[in-house]
Amino acid sequence: MNMSVNIPKSRKNSMFKLGPIETTDSRVIWNPENDRNELYDVDVGRAVPTAVLNAPQQGTAVANHADPSPEWIAANLHTTPPPSRPKSIGSPYLSSPAIKKKSKSKAKVRHRRMRPCLTVEMSKAKSGAEVLRISFEELGWRWKEVCGPRKTSCDLHWHGCSFYDNDGIQSGMVNKFPGLLELVRKAQLSKLLHQMHELFPEEFDFYPRTWLLPEQYHHFCANVAEMQQKHPHDKPVFIVKPDEGSQGDGIYLITNPHHMGSVGLVRRAVVQEYIARPLLLERTKFDLRVYVLLASIDPLQIYICREGMARFCTVKYQLPTNRNINQVFMHLTNYSLNKKSDTFIHTDSMDRGSKRTLTSTFTALASRGHDAVGLWDAIEEIVVKTITAMLPDLTVELQAELPAKKPAPSCFQILGFDILVTDELKPILLEVNANPSLRLDFEHEVSPGIVESKPSPVDEEIKISLIKDTLRLLKPGKHAKEFKSRHTMPNSDGSHHSQAAVRSATPNSATPNSSDDEAGKEGVAIDESCLEEIWPRKYGERYSHLRVMEHVAGLFNQFLGVKGAHRMGATGFRMFSRKCKLCSNGITMAAIDIMYIDITRRWTLDSHEGIGAGMCFGAFLEGFFSIAMRKFRGSSLLEKVSALVEVCECNLKRAGARPTPRPHPRRLRRPEMVRRRVSGGWPTTED
Structure with a gap:
């Protein structure tokens, strides 16, 4: 229907101003x-x-x-x-x-909230930068590298050496724990394991007998002479390792303590009994590199990587004699040394060559009739016990560097455990590496003076999976904690655990905060993780009694006096003795002061700080053990230490629950009332 419309002339007088x-x-x-x-x-x-x-x-x-x-x-x-x-x-x-x-x-x-961008700082990552980039690409995460100083927060800080590579970190995640690099040095680790061996002699028998040089050199010579008198036909062999050495630098073997070189007499080192009868494979000595993820301290969470590395020597093994004692390619399994040998074999195969995967090595051992499953369980126990020995010192260091109620990042760390297996199929801990190599290539000398890098399939197979599953598990990002608390999945026994403990993301997930359920809806297959939780799921109840030293660390932190301090002063030690009511059974406050001076002086001989610097946690442990030996009677040191811990915690609990004491009466200030006594007498020191 066609209609014509006449435009009225009253448009100008209209109160509505309409457009065209x-x-x-x-x-x-x-x-x-x-x-x-x-x-x-x-x-x-x-x-x-x-x-x-x-x-x-x-x-x-x-x-x-x-x-x-x-x-x-x-x-x-x-x-x-x-x-x-x-x-x-x-x-x-x-x-x-x-x-x-x-x-x-x-x-x-x-859209931005659904797909956050992960910010990563890797300027100090060293060899870990390449494997980290490859892991992000294979995961499919959106990430951005942050270079140089940055005022805003960063989600992930990847350091190559220690926690202190970058200063002023107040948020995000750091792949290092403060103080852990110093704890795993050979001398300090030997002290911690020896200390735990005194408390649990049957549990901590997986570490070779060790002497600290040069302070225990005379003690070492006396022990060797005693061993030769008991077994005159035996010729013990010892291996000397520099305290701060790495990659096999400065390691040598000796049969006579008087043949000690500069490493040991001048340079700090440790000397250990040499394992003369190791387990051989193809007549060659080898050791195992086991990767461990320390995901958290409080609560304690430990994961072990099912895939590791076996490093083989390049010369057929023989018992050490004066003729072959200097052949490092026969007795030392360090990759940094054997790669210089002409017989070192680089291959793309996982079960041949001088560097192999842990799975192929265990398969070869099982085919020869060895109990590979029992060996792996024993290695897991060594990992748990070693971290338990380091945990008290690590707790003290973490409390000092990252005090509570202050902005601080969350920490995790990947450790490398070097395990040597004896011919009786007993694993022996050689050392712990705080910074295991994450390189994916090796250097090949094409001609004299010309070196080129080639990819290593064995390293790629092990390390890329390790880093990928670590990122999936921890989920670095701003909303990672909220995600972990919201998503739980039931166990087979009906209980619940965090889904992040098994697998928190899929290989093709778009963001580090996407869940497995969402990935399953999209049709993405969830593969099995190479990380296995061994604490608390597997060994939490069995070895919970080994954590008695953490109670001592808690007492030390309580009486430091100043937050963020590493050492306890004389006032703090006296306050600890008074609050815990330790001045009894012949122990006086004067004896407490003398004990503090003697122990602190002995522990500060190597430093220029002196007694005024205070008592470190190791010195406090020595004083705690001394008080336990003098105060209690028991069959073992463990019983005495446990009794002292219980007494201290009970007295502190009672002191905290006691009502506030009545105030001291005010002194009269008039001259004529100075000598006048207040009725009821002055309160005693105990009141």
Whole structure:
């Protein structure tokens, strides 16, 4: 039906200032509540039939003229206006540009929240930078590298040496624990394991007998002479290792203590009994590199990697004699030494060559009739016991560097345990590496002076999976803690554990915060993790009694006096003795002061700080053991130490629950009242 519309001349007198018809697409919208074919004019508040708006005008199209006034529309169309403005004005049906812009901005914000970008700082990552980039690419995570100083927070800090590579870190995650690098040095680790051996002699028998040089050199000579008197036909062999050495630098073998070199007499080192009868494979000596993830300290979470590395010597093994004692390619399994040998074999195979995977090595041992499963369980126990021995010192260091109620990052660390297996299939701990190599290539000498890098399939197979599963498990990011607390999955026995403890993401997940359930809906297969939780799931209940030293660490932290301090002063040690009521059974406060001076002086001989620096945690442990030996009677040192720990904690608990003591009476300040006593007497020291 064709209708002509006359434009009224009262447009200038209209109180509604309408725009031209051609812009009505932003004001005239479809009204879904109306069954008739009508459009609704937002500005006018009238329902206009579509036939009227589509009808041609006199001589020209309607779009070329101005809008009709509301009086004209009401007089000519005879339509009844709606009672009020429809509520659908803010519905999605509207096509207002402002509303479109607002909804678009919300969609962008929602899109950013769904796919966060992980910020990573790896300027000090060294060899770990390459494997970290490859792991992010294979995971499919959105990440961005942060270079140089940055004021804003970063999600992941990947250091190559220690926690102190970058200063001022207050948030995010760091792949190092403060103080752990010093704890795993050969001398300090020997002290910790020897200390635990005194408490648990049957549990800590997996470490060779060790002497610290040069302070225990005379003691070492006396022990060797005693061994030769008992077994005159035996010729013991010893291995000397520098305390801060790495990659086999400065290691040598001796049969006579008087043949000691500069490493040991001048340079700090350790000397250990040499394992003369190791387990051989293809008549060659080898050791095992086991990777361990220390995910958390409080609560303690330990994971072991099912895949590791076996490093073989390049010369067939023979019992050490004076002729072959200097052949390092026969007696030392360090990769950094054997790669210089002409017989070192680089191969793409996982079960041949001088470097093999742990799985292929255990398969070869099982084929020869050895109990590979029992050997692996024994290695897991060594890992748990070693970390338990380091835990008290690590707790003290962590409390000093990252005190509570202050912004601090969360820490984790990948450790490398070097295990040697004897011919009786007993694993022996050689050392612990705080910074195991994460290189994926090796250097090949093409010609004299020309070296090129080639990829190592064995390293790629082991280390890429290790880093990928570590990132999946820990989920570094701003919302990682919230995600871990929300997502739990049931065990087979009905209990629940965190889903992050098994597998927190999939290989193709878009973000580090995406769940396995979402990935399963998208059809992404979840592969099995190479990390196995051994604490607390597997050995938490069996070896919980080994954590008695952590109670002593808690007492030390409580009486430090100053937050963030590493050493306890004389006042703190006296306060500890008074609060715990240790001055009994012949122990006086004067004896406590003398003990503090003697122990602190002995522990500060090697430093220039002196007694004024205070008592470190190791010195406090020595004093704690001394008090336990003098105060209690028992069959073993463990019983005495446990009794002292219980007494200290009970006395501190009672002191905390005791009501506030009555205040001291005020002294009278008038001269004539100075000698006058207050009725009831002055309170005693105990009150």
